[in-house]
Amino acid sequence: MAKLKCIAGLILVLAFMGSAQAxxxxxxxxxxxxxxxxxxxxxxxxxxxxxxxxxxxxxxxxxxxxxxxxxxxxxxxxxxxxxxxxxxxxxxxxxxxxxxxxxxxxxxxxxxxxxxxxxxxxxxxxxxxxxxxxxxxxxxxxxxxxxxxxxxxxPHGLLLFLAGALTLVTRKCGHKSHVTPFTRGETTPHGGQHA
Missing domain, CATH: 2.60.40.680 (Immunoglobulin-like)
Structure with missing residues (x-):
């Protein structure tokens, strides 16, 4: 569902960018x-x-x-x-x-x-x-x-705004945090101890 929202947001931003050209x-x-x-x-x-x-x-x-x-x-x-x-x-x-x-x-x-x-x-x-x-x-x-x-x-102000929005949407859709928090004493993925 989150992926679908990201794709819909990306399509919306791209549609507005196309109409912002003048x-x-x-x-x-x-x-x-x-x-x-x-x-x-x-x-x-x-x-x-x-x-x-x-x-x-x-x-x-x-x-x-x-x-x-x-x-x-x-x-x-x-x-x-x-x-x-x-x-x-x-x-x-x-x-x-x-x-x-x-x-x-x-x-x-x-x-x-x-x-x-x-x-x-x-x-x-x-x-x-x-x-x-x-x-x-x-x-x-x-x-x-x-x-x-x-x-x-x-560049036109609206175009700059939409380019920024496109950047935010693609970052939100494309990057998920792969870092998991460790508690004291747990072993890290590399075999070390978290202090």
């Missing part, structure tokens, strides 16, 4: 002047077996206005839709692959959006959706700030 979109925020800023995005496809054909990044209507595209990588068609506080509706940046999307394990960069930031301090992370070539949402997430000099993205 698209990674990093950004750098560059101050231009006044209230104007620029985001530079890089997208990495960490979805197993899925090409990403479209990316939509949302701009909260309370913090962003005057969206404009400054650069688009070759092979992509991009557009921006302005936020409308009157409806209310957030704005968004959309990038559609014209030929090939981002294959699993591959990266696309060079997406640049300029905007007016209405908040305090520096702009931060944004929500995004990723879509396949049939326009089905295959992933969602939040952009991550690109750290200078850090070309290796940090």
């Amino acid at each position: 698209m990674l979109i990093t950004y750098s925020a560059e101050f231009i002047g006044g209230t104007d800023w620029r985001y530079r995005y890089t997208a990495t496809n960490d979805l197993p077996g899925e090409d990403v054909s479209e990316i939509t990044i949302y701009f909260d209507r309370q913090f962003y206005s005057n969206l404009s595209i400054e650069a688009t990588p070759v092979g992509w068609d991009t557009l921006v839709v302005q936020a409308d506080p009157g409806i209310p509706a957030n704005g968004f940046f959309d990038a559609l692959a014209m030929v090939d999307g981002i294959a699993p394990g591959k990266t696309a960069g060079g997406f640049v959006v300029r905007f007016t930031y209405l908040g305090q301090g520096a702009p931060g992370a944004q929500a995004f959706d990723v879509l396949d070539n049939e326009f089905n949402v295959i992933g969602t997430g939040s952009t991550l700030r690109e750290m200078p000099g850090n070309t290796v993205p940090e």
